[in-house]
Amino acid sequence: MAERKPIESWLTDMDxxxxxxxxxxxxxxAFIKRLRESGRPFxxxxxxxxxxxxxxxxxxxxxxxxxxxxxxWTSALATAQFLDDQxxxxxxxxxxxxxxxxxxxDIGYVLTDHDPDYVVLGETRTYSFEALTKAIRxxxxxxxxxxxxxxxxxxxxxxxxxxxxxxxxxITKATGRDPYFAGKxxxxxxxxxxxxxxxxxxxxxxxxxxxxxDVLAGLEAGMETFLVLTGLTGPADVDRYxxxxxxxxxxxxxxxxxx
Numbered sequence: 423m424a425e426r427k428p429i430e431s432w433l434t435d436m437d438x439x440x441x442x443x444x445x446x447x448x449x450x451x452a453f454i455k456r457l458r459e460s461g462r463p464f465x466x467x468x469x470x471x472x473x474x475x476x477x478x479x480x481x482x483x484x485x486x487x488x489x490x491x492x493x494x495w496t497s498a499l500a501t502a503q504f505l506d507d508q509x510x511x512x513x514x515x516x517x518x519x520x521x522x523x524x525x526x527x528d529i530g531y532v533l534t535d536h537d538p539d540y541v542v543l544g545e546t547r548t549y550s551f552e553a554l555t556k557a558i559r560x561x562x563x564x565x566x567x568x569x570x571x572x573x574x575x576x577x578x579x580x581x582x583x584x585x586x587x588x589x590x591x592x593i594t595k596a597t598g599r600d601p602y603f604a605g606k607x608x609x610x611x612x613x614x615x616x617x618x619x620x621x622x623x624x625x626x627x628x629x630x631x632x633x634x635x636d637v638l639a640g641l642e643a644g645m646e647t648f649l650v651l652t653g654l655t656g657p658a659d660v661d662r663y664x665x666x667x668x669x670x671x672x673x674x675x676x677x678x679x680x681x
Contacts, residue, residue, distance in 0.1 A: 434630070
């Protein structure tokens, strides 16, 4: 097997790698600082579509992590990029928050419940029966079903919350139509992110805390992969999967010297 090229650009997941329940993980600040000082291209990624990149920049800054807006890539942005490539200037019925609606507005999409090209499902803490019913009827009438990410649960201080993937399963059960997921582990999210920073997969690395999304997406996009043990995947979980990360480390602090 050919030896991998040196890492020139870095992609990292956010929750479980840089922060945990609103608190920076030790070493995250040093990692981001080293990245910025190095001048290497990098992106902080999240499958959560609730917040805009500007919102996330402000939230991270309050935690002491200085990540520029242009270095944040969300599943909402990846979804918008995908739709802009597929059907520029289209229409969509959207269930989601500002992160998703803003991304679609920015590419020139019209948000409507009248014969839309797409039903786009994203993350929200206020899923309503009325909105889900409308989405189901529009999909049955011919709208294409798009979902920002397949995550079935999300973290909270009180415990796991049902997330986009769980709600998508409800819609699928009611319509018989599976969605197209734009976020991780779809390598599309990684490739569009790499394109946004002018990077190439052969010289890029992906850092994540989940085997089923972060590591899988990085692997399928052709990147070197690092699994940190500060999130959802523990050492005993790794062998349950038919694939492995390139390297397993305890935390992001162990990667500061790699930059």
